[in-house]
Structures are given as C-alpha cells and as structure tokens.
Amino acid sequence: MTGTIGAAGAAGAVGSAGAVGDVGSIGSAGTLGSAGASSTRPCSPVAARVEVVRPAAAGDRGTVRAATAVTVGEDETVFPGHYPGFPIFPGVCVIECVHLSGLRTAPPGSAGLELVAVESTRFLSPVFPGDRLAVDLVWTGGTGVWKCAAKVATERGAAAQVRLRFTAEEA
Amino acid sequence: MIGQLEIRRVLPHRFPMLLLDRVTELVPGRRVTAVKAVTCNEPWYQGLGPDAVAADYAYPRVLLLESWCQSAGLLATWESPEPDALEGRVMLFGSVSGVEYHRPVLPGDVLEHRAAITRVVDDTVIIEGGATVAGEPALTVGLAVLAFRPAGELRPGDPAPALP
Numbered sequence: 001m002t003g004t005i006g007a008a009g010a011a012g013a014v015g016s017a018g019a020v021g022d023v024g025s026i027g028s029a030g031t032l033g034s035a036g037a038s039s040t041r042p043c044s045p046v047a048a049r050v051e052v053v054r055p056a057a058a059g060d061r062g063t064v065r066a067a068t069a070v071t072v073g074e075d076e077t078v079f080p081g082h083y084p085g086f087p088i089f090p091g092v093c094v095i096e097c098v099h100l101s102g103l104r105t106a107p108p109g110s111a112g113l114e115l116v117a118v119e120s121t122r123f124l125s126p127v128f129p130g131d132r133l134a135v136d137l138v139w140t141g142g143t144g145v146w147k148c149a150a151k152v153a154t155e156r157g158a159a160a161q162v163r164l165r166f167t168a169e170e171a
Numbered sequence: 172m173i174g175q176l177e178i179r180r181v182l183p184h185r186f187p188m189l190l191l192d193r194v195t196e197l198v199p200g201r202r203v204t205a206v207k208a209v210t211c212n213e214p215w216y217q218g219l220g221p222d223a224v225a226a227d228y229a230y231p232r233v234l235l236l237e238s239w240c241q242s243a244g245l246l247a248t249w250e251s252p253e254p255d256a257l258e259g260r261v262m263l264f265g266s267v268s269g270v271e272y273h274r275p276v277l278p279g280d281v282l283e284h285r286a287a288i289t290r291v292v293d294d295t296v297i298i299e300g301g302a303t304v305a306g307e308p309a310l311t312v313g314l315a316v317l318a319f320r321p322a323g324e325l326r327p328g329d330p331a332p333a334l335p
Contacts, residue, residue: 081188
C-alpha cells in the first residue's frame with residue numbers, strides 16, 4: 001500500500017514538472033514525434049529530464065556525435081516496485097534514457113525519429129537512485145534509418161552499452 | 172492457472188513494475204507462455220495531457236521488453252525462486268540483443284509472450300522469444316542473457332560488480 005501511494009505521488013509531481021521543462025525544449029529542437037505523435041513528452045517509465053551536454057555535431061568518418069546527462073531521482077515512478085526496499089534502476093530504464101537522449105539529439109536533417117529496434121545492450125553495473133548518468137551517443141546512417149550507439153556511465157564507471165535503431169523521415 | 176500468487180512467489184517485481192498478469196503455459200526448464208494486459212491506468216500514462224494524440228498512447232517500447240523479460244525471468248527462476256530481492260540471489264539481465272518492434276501496442280491490447288530457454292551455462296541462462304497481440308507479432312527478442320548474482324554484491328557504495 002505504501003508503494004502504491006508513493007508511486008502515484010511521485011509520478012504526478014515529476015510529470016507536471018517534466019511537462020513544463022521538456023515540451024519547450026523538445027518542441028524547439030523539432031526532434032520528437034514518433035509516427036504522428038504530438039509534441040508532448042512521450043509516454044515513458046522515466047520521469048527524469050534529459051540535459052543536452054553536447055548537441056548533435058559531425059564527428060569523424062561520417063558519424064554524428066552528441067552527449068547528454070540524466071539524473072535519476074529517488075522519486076522515479078519505477079522504484080517502489082523495482083524492488084521494494086531495494087531500489088535498482090531497471091535496465092530497460094537505462095535503455096529508455098538512451099532512447100530519450102536520442103530523441104533530444106537527433107542527427108541534423110532527420111525528423112520523426114521512431115525506435116524500431118534494440119540491436120544490442122550490455123548491462124555492466126547497476127544504477128541506483130541519485131545516480132547521474134552520462135550518455136555518449138554516436139549516430140550513423142541516414143536515408144531513413146539511423147543507428148545510435150551509446151555508452152552510459154555513472155560516477156562509479158561504465159553502466160551500459162546500448163545500440164538502438166530508429167526510422168526517420170528525411171527532411 | 173498460474174496467476175498473481177504464483178507469479179509473486181517467483182518474481183520480486185511489484186507495482187508499478189510487475190508487468191505480467193498470468194502464465195498460460197509453463198514447461199519448467201524449457202518454455203513459457205505468459206499474458207500481460209495493457210491498460211491506460213498504468214502510471215506511464217499519467218503525464219499525457221489533453222493535447223495527446225492517438226499515437227501518444229502507444230505503450231512504452233522499453234516496457235514491452237521489460238514485460239517479456241519478466242516472462243523470461245519467471246521461466247529461468249521457476250524451479251528455484253528468490254522473490255526477496257534483499258536476500259539470496261538477484262536475477263539480472265546481462266545483455267539483450269536482436270529486439271525488434273513490429274507494431275504499436277495500445278491500452279486494451281493483450282500481449283502474449285513466448286520465451287524459450289536455448290542454453291544454460293553455470294549461473295547464466297540464454298532465452299529467446301517474442302510477443303504477439305491478437306496473433307500479430309509485436310516484439311521479437313533474438314537473445315537475452317540472464318545471470319544470477321548474490322544480492323549483497325549490488326549494494327550502493329560498493330564497487331560496481333562486473334556483470335556478464
């Protein structure tokens with residue numbers, strides 16, 4: 001019962017804060033919009049904001065590189081149930097942080113990015129409430145298909161490697 | 172029928188992260204078929220405002236994977252459950268690959284997960300499978316590697332344990 005009340009309260013508080021902080025920035029970047037979705041934040045198990053540390057910019061050998069940071073709050077919606085008395089940030093939420101980071105740092109010229117595959121992911125060490133995730137993204141591709149290879153680290157070291165595939169409408 | 176009582180005896184996940192409703196078939200050590208009904212009353216939908224369009228109600232894709240992984244985890248731990256995450260061993264996903272999404276899943280859809288063990292090596296179990304909605308493919312999972320680790324290795328403040 002405690003878990004139920006706590007989760008509902010946390011989601012409400014974070015949800016309203018997230019709406020103010022994120023709609024403007026995502027909307028102005030023009031990167032969000034999976035297959036006809038509106039400009040609101042996508043329905044997500046992760047409430048935390050994605051901070052763009054380094055916007056998408058050309059890297060070597062035709063890649064596009066970017067970096068973000070995500071601070072995992074102790075009030076994240078998932079924690080009461082994952083697990084009771086022993087909060088660990090779920091691996092799929094680490095993947096979601098990369099997904100949301102990808103939407104915020106879409107390669108120039110792409111639009112309407114939609115996640116279609118998790119090509120591979122390796123979880124290297126656990127993520128706990130309060131951790132700040134540093135996400136380094138390398139985009140490759142173009143002409144409608146973009147791949148995003150990301151390394152995720154906490155203050156303690158490497159946490160995960162994630163390779164996602166998106167489809168995009170080319171502008 | 173394998174319902175919530177049996178599922179909660181095996182999995183440590185609880186609201187809002189217990190994403191399995193029922194198990195319809197289980198062959199221990201081999202394969203499982205499990206069901207998850209998606210509803211608009213899950214907390215992920217709480218942040219959607221009045222301007223949300225139909226596509227915004229697509230179930231979060233990473234949670235489709237989480238729900239499937241729970242059916243895989245249930246299969247892997249069925250014969251030696253550790254439902255208390257504070258004690259004993261914790262089941263962790265070391266890696267997952269070849270995850271493909273085939274269609275949006277919306278509130279009212281019922282996911283049917285299928286997972287099958289392909290290999291067991293020491294404390295590591297390799298599982299593959301996917302999910303359908305009304306017989307149509309929604310998700311395929313090429314390969315998931317589950318590992319078991321003592322819960323004590325995972326406490327915050329300790330050095331990060333190496334996972335496979």
